[in-house]
Amino acid sequence: MDQHSPRNHPKGSLPQSIPLSAVDAQEGSRIPSGIPELDRVLGGGIMKRSAILVGGEPGIGKSTLLLQIAAAAGTKGRILYISGEESAGQVRIRGDRLGITTDRIELCCTGKLEAVTAVLEAVKPMILMVDSVQTLYTDEAGMIPGTINQLKYCSSELITWVKEHDAALFLAAHVTKEGLISGPKTLEHLVDTVLYFEQRHGDRRFLRVTKNRFGSVDEIGIFIMEEQGLKVADPALLFLVRREGTLAPGIATAAVLEGTRALLVEIQALTVPAKSSAMSRVLSDRIDHHRVSRIAATLEKHLGLRLSDQDIYINVAGGIRITEVGVELPLACALYSARTGHPIPGRIAIAGELSLAGEVRPVRGLIRRIKTIQSLGFDQFLGPQLDPLEESSGSHHQTPEAKKDIQGTTVLAVKDIQSAIKSLF
Ligand code: TYD
Ligand code: MG
Secondary structure, eight states, X not given: OOTTOOTTOTTOOOOOOOOGGGSOGGGGOEEOOSOHHXXXXXXXXXXXXXXEEEEXXXXXXXXXXXXXXXXHOSOSSOEEEEESSSOHHHHHHHHHHTTOOOSOEEEEOOOBHHHHHHHHHHHOOSEXXXXXXXXXXOGGGOSOTTSHHHHHHHHHHHHHHHHHTTOEEEEEEEOOTTSOOHHHHHHTTTSSEEXXXXXXXXXXXXXXXXXXXXXXXXXEEEEEEETTEEEEOOHHHHSOOOOOSSOOTTEEEEEEEETTEEEEEEEEEEEEEOSSSSOOOEEESSSOHHHHHHHHHHHHHHHOOOOTTEEEEEEETTSOOOOOGGGHHXXXXXXXXXXXXXXXXXXXXXXOEEOTTSBEEOOSOHHHHHHHHHHTTOOEEEEEOOOTTTSTTOOSOOOSEEEEXXXXXXXXXXXXXXXXXXXXX
16 A cells, blocks of 8 residues: 555545644543453553553463453443454353353454454444454465564554544453563554563462553552452452561561552562572562662662672562562561561561662652551551651651651651661561
């Protein structure tokens, strides 16, 4: 096709601008997915005219999620489910298992783009599901499905269609364990939103948004895969190991903010003399190991705690990956506790960023974190000095340690790692 052909201007008219104030705001409206946990991750529902990529390893629950959305989405329009991998019978069996009874889902088992577009014109769905994008192909882009050319060509055709028809598009994409294969990665630029099912942990499924033109990218949805599909899990109860009495050395409770939600998670640290005298190792797959190395170096420098001759193991109970910066202070406390053998007192939750200079830096949402720890029965919080914007009485001249009472929680506000350690042990 000629690059300059006026495909969006069927009457051959010249492109025209319109006053911003005359734009129909309905164009940007959202469709509730019927799954509030997903709506939160998406930033408030499925944006019309948007394309959403759902990535994850085979068997993690992409097809299940798509079918559940198809059944629950708050639209009167029809939903077209394109299955290139499974037969109609197999999709039906999954639907029965999920207890889906609606008759507004149209199913079409094909991977051929021309067949999909023909059905699209006939059905004119509000939501289009493609499962999976790797099975799409067209003669226009070479015969082999799954090549980058095919992926890009077919996806952009469908993206154009939903944009022109006020619909929304979900594309399921397989991603291998080794990481993001090149295929779906190239699609990230074409779509508006990218959701990834992270590495599984038993029946828990973490759905993280890594790109979102219409919302925040820090949100994480937490589900449990049950007999009847993905169910929303109460995060407060998932990650906290209830313990009686004193904690074992190396355990700290972190109050982290993943997206807009505060979570309490248990950080576990273990240090053992390095197996190789030439090199110590950091083993941590729930918290970025670069972050762990940096915190260990900061402790070594500012507290004189020798860690460079130790192998360090870090785990987060419950299998969730923590990316939020507020995990740094609890991580430092867990490492200190592991190395020295001193347990951290129970019922104290910790949050804060740690600078290379050993300062405890403020983190966002302190009040939200404190409310959460309170609701879970903790009575102390160790963290940075409160942001004057967050509390009314903000004084800039605080001592290295300040004790305050906020809504019944004792807040130990510290300026640096030395005073944090002093107030804990
Ligand atoms: P599926 O959605 O097919 O994964 P994907 O499309 O990402 O490959 O999920 C498959 C797994 O989920 C399979 O092991 C069966 C399990 N499952 C349940 O446990 N409960 C259910 O209700 C469904 C539909 C699937
Ligand atoms: Mg599938």
